[in-house]
Amino acid sequence: MNISLTSLVVDAADIETESSFWHLVLGGSVTKTATHHFLQVDGFPVIVIQHAAEHVPPQWPDGGSQQMHVDLSTDDVATGETRVIAAGGRRLRPTADVAASTWEGARVYASPAGHPFCLRPA
Numbered sequence: 001m002n003i004s005l006t007s008l009v010v011d012a013a014d015i016e017t018e019s020s021f022w023h024l025v026l027g028g029s030v031t032k033t034a035t036h037h038f039l040q041v042d043g044f045p046v047i048v049i050q051h052a053a054e055h056v057p058p059q060w061p062d063g064g065s066q067q068m069h070v071d072l073s074t075d076d077v078a079t080g081e082t083r084v085i086a087a088g089g090r091r092l093r094p095t096a097d098v099a100a101s102t103w104e105g106a107r108v109y110a111s112p113a114g115h116p117f118c119l120r121p122a
Contacts, residue, residue, distance in 0.1 A: 005045045008070065011052035012113035017088065019049040021112050024087035025072075057114020070117040077105060080119050088112045 012018035019037035023030050028041030039047040074080040085091070092108045106120035 007046040007048050008044075009048045009050050010111075010113070010115055011050055011055045013051075013053055013055045014113070015049045015051045018111060018113045018115075021088045022047055022049070025084055025089070055113060057110070058116075069115065071106075072117060072119050073122040074119060075122045077107060077119060077121055081107060081109075084109050084119065092116060 010018060010022075015035075015037050019030055019032070019039060022039050026039070026041045026044070026047075028039050028044075031038045031040070035051040037049040039049070041047070072080075081091070089109045089111055092110050106118045108116060108118050110116050
């Protein structure tokens with residue numbers, strides 16, 4: 001028996017803003033319905049932005065729990081950060097907060113809907 005990851009579902013009150021953010025950061029193509037936007041990027045499972053009218057982002061950096069988050073790697077963290085910020089993301093923690101040797105240099109951000117993710121050196 002095999003189990004594979006086919007999609008990652010992200011809740012957002014404003015699915016247009018959230019799907020636009022992930023599209024600007026990762027590229028790919030977006031297919032839209034009234035309640036779901038499907039982002040297809042080579043090498044990734046489908047990212048589904050699901051309308052959730054009651055979604056309220058956690059209050060970072062001091063509150064909220066991470067039910068799940070995404071880790072992204074890049075060969076140029078500084079340029080990656082520029083892209084994330086330009087697309088509407090925001091930095092949550094300084095680099096020094098992530099000190100384990102494998103994660104040295106990782107940076108923590110939030111998408112427009114407040115979903116946390118890490119950008120780390122490849």
